[in-house]
Amino acid sequence: MNDQETKAGVATRSAVEELEHPRDTPPNQSLIGVPEPSPQAPTEAADTDIASMERRGFLRRGAAVAGMALTGGLGGLSVAQASSKLAIPESMKRLGDPISETSYGKPISFEDHVVRRRSDVVVNRQNWSDWSMTPLQNQVGTITPNGLFFERHHAGIARIDPAEHRLAIHGLVERPLVFTMDELMRFPSVSRFHFMECSGNGLTDWDEAGSKTVQQSHGLLSSCQWTGIPFSVLLNEAGVKPEGKWVVLEGGDASGHLRSIPMEKIMDDAIVAYGQNGEMLRAEQGYPIRAFLPGWEGNTCVKWLRRIEVVDDAQHIRGETARYTDPMPGGKWRQFSMEMECKSVITYPSGGMRLNGAGYYQIRGFAWSGNGKITHVDVTFDGGVTWHEAKVEGPVLDKNLTRFTLDWKWDGRPVTMASRAVDDTGYVQPTTQQLAEQREIVGFVQHHNGVFPWIINEHGEVRNGIA
Amino acid sequence: MVSLKARLILVFVGMALALMAVFQIHAGSEDERYGFGTEVSDGDLALWDITIHTPSGKGLPEGEGTVSVGKRVFENQCMACHGAEAAGGEEYMFDTMVGGIGSMDENPRVLTPGSMYPYAPILFDYVRRAMPMTSPQSLTADEVYAVSAYIYYLNGLIDEDFKMNAETMPEIEMPNRDAFFVDDRPDVSAERCMENCEPIGSIARQ
Known part of the structure; x- marks a missing residue:
């Protein structure tokens, strides 16, 4: 120790x-x-x-x-x-538990409260097209355990036998191909650490303090080591024709979830992932394979991937028009807003916690950017008038959660604190007001990367600071 | 004790194997293919290839449907979750699929297939692949055309005698046709102010 x-x-x-x-x-x-x-x-x-x-x-x-x-x-x-x-x-006076012949280890029962939760800020009337959120207040490192990785499904969790699963590549290719899982596993693979965030993360907290905890306000965010096959390898195997400019990714779930993805991104760093934190994907993360597009909104990372079609244009399906688009002034909608822009949040202390009196606290939180690496994180304790540079903890990885800390002594008086991240494109995490000056905050608004405040009152109670 | 000759033979064999390995790897990267997977035809993929390019309607299948047939399909397959005449509401699983045209400058914007979809075939694509929620891909193409006709009829976008098919569907004039533009972010350029900054403030409703 x-x-x-x-x-x-x-x-x-x-x-x-x-x-x-x-x-x-x-x-x-x-x-x-x-x-x-x-x-x-x-x-x-x-x-x-x-x-x-x-x-x-x-x-x-x-x-x-x-x-x-x-x-x-x-x-x-x-x-x-x-x-x-x-x-x-x-524990020192009696023999411990014996080692089981076989087991899959679970957290000790004292940690049973650390679970994903469905939103109780937006309560859906059904739980198939719904979501559950990662308990970021309990995540003490940059890796989200697989059982705590956030969920968003459009028609429930598909459970697919890998022996039955097939992946097809067709459309504007020289050789339309279908692969078994055994064949896919033979391709060269890569492993990379990346966050994933739902485009709707934070949608309950634009203009009201909807969330009580950081799980509710930011828990559509997780981070993993992903292992899989570069899309470029698979597409090269089929041979993309020159007129192929987009690919359609389609999942094998009950919604046949799909997105059109520009060829440039697919060939750059997208992978067909089968591994998550050293084991095969969980069913709710798309077992046996899913698309993973680093830094892009979660719904583009199509789960239970079964079909890759090379096409000449985006398909403009429901998930690219009526959903996952951003309301803009003048009745307009922004579409294909894929990158999750630079963002950060303080997870300790955070909403629902209570400080144990004045004295030393280490401020802790996460920063991330779908456009690159985190370069700075600043923290304010006076509502944004003065900012203090936090310690950014390495390794700082591209498009991954980066942990930050700041030593702080609380004097027992009320505080409004928040964090603000900067990425290596020079982009500074904006305030919600700055975002709202450009966008229309109406309905379920996506892509909320605004600075998020917590208020600590004189009793040490921490609550959502959107007032 | 291994003889010198035997050792020389071993070295030679080892070098030959190494050269072969290098050659094979090199050959692989030249070709840049691994040879895994099985070639498939369009016919093999007929049931899988359900992509529709919604602006043009390319990919819409043969078949046809009318408003009156669509009403029956809706009442049998959809109404339990979407309510009578697709009006939805608190007692149903989902909200309305009718109306909202003209609400894009209002708060809230009412999002329905009529008010929101820029291209009519979006509805065919979504219904075929995802509806009814408990048994997706169970409707025939005729049924999907028909129920699409019913929904667009309820939204006032087509007449009662409209025949919905691969030719007519892309022609429907959608009110939200020109509302979309492609991502132009970053749309905000914040400063990294450290002292005497503007407080972070809020857009909370007072």
Whole structure:
């Protein structure tokens, strides 16, 4: 255990628990702790910030007791608890569970609350064309476990026997082909880490505080390592004719979900994925194969992929006109808005949590861009007047979730905080107001990448800051 | 103890194998094909190839349907979820599929096949592949043409005696035909202000 782990463990617990005795730290010491290069190795640089010095002392104490599970005293639980005599843990006095002959490991039961949830902000009257959201408040790294990856289906979850599955490539090609899964698995493959986000992520929170938690407001977002075959390899196998400018991707589900994709994107970095975080796709992610288009809205990553047709023009089907289009001023609609633009959100602390009194907190969150890599993340604690550069944690990968952190000392007074990301195209995550000046916010509006505020009140309660 | 001759033979064989491997890999990349998969004909794909280029109607199948037949199809296959005369509502699974024409400058915009679709064949494509929700791809082409005629008739876009088929469907004048434009983002250029910035504000309804 190191300092960071000690802090992390404490902070998580103390934030989600209702605390009876908030730590009585005198207010007005310091609002914002100075970000440190490395919490494990405090520098000796001159620092007269009382809060910062206090924190560093406290980090050293943390190091001294590392391994003793004395986390309570560090995180703001009462001093009496920290100094009371520690009993031998029950887990050390009896034999643990034996190793099963076979098993698929599941999280310990104490984590049973960490689950995908259907939206209860927009309640659909049926659950086949519906969605469930990733618990980002519980996601502590950049990889979303497969069982927590968000879902969006148009006609339920197809369950397909891979022995029966076929993928056809036809249309404007030299050799129309059909593949079995065994044949597909023989092709050269690649593995890449990328986020996926639904174009509708955030649609409940444009002009009202619809969501209570970051799961509801941003949980149509997940991130995985994807393994599969470059589309370019498969299309080359069939031989694209010069007039082939688009491809139609069609799924083998009950909606026959399809999208028209420009050839340029398909040949650039799109893959036919069969692997997700080291195992075969989950049924709800398109088993046995799905399209994966890095950085593009989730619905273009057609699941249960069964057909690739090379065509000369977009088909302008329902999902390219009546759905997945953006209302614009003058009664207009923007279509084929595929890239998920640069965005970020603070996940800790976030809506529904309660800070355990004033003192040190590490602000944590995710930033991502469908157009490239994250270069900066800034955090405000005063509603956007002043911004502080957060630490962007590596590896910073193209079109992937990037974790950011910022050391912070809460003085116990109300705060409006938010994060703002910048990507390597120079694009700065805009405010919702800036987006609304260009777009028409009416109905189910897609592509909400606005700066998202949380408000912390004097009791430490965190809530949606869209007021 | 291996003789010098035997070792030389081994080295030679090894080099030959390595050369063959290099040659084969090189041959593969020159050809850039792996030879996996089975060639298929259009006939093999007849049941699979259901793509319709909706602006032109290319891909629409043979068949025909009328409003009156479509009303019967709708009442048997669709009404349980979409309500009588496709009016939908709270007691049904879905909202209306009728009306909304002229609402694109209003809040809310009422999105129906009549108000929203820029090309009439979109409805054929969607109904054929996805409806009825519990048994998609069960309707005949005639039935899909017919129920499409009924929906567009309810939206006031065609007359009661309209015969819907591959020739007539793309000709229907759709009110939202010219409302779409292709992605022109980034449409916002924000500054990375660090101090004395404009507060992030909100567009919340007061």
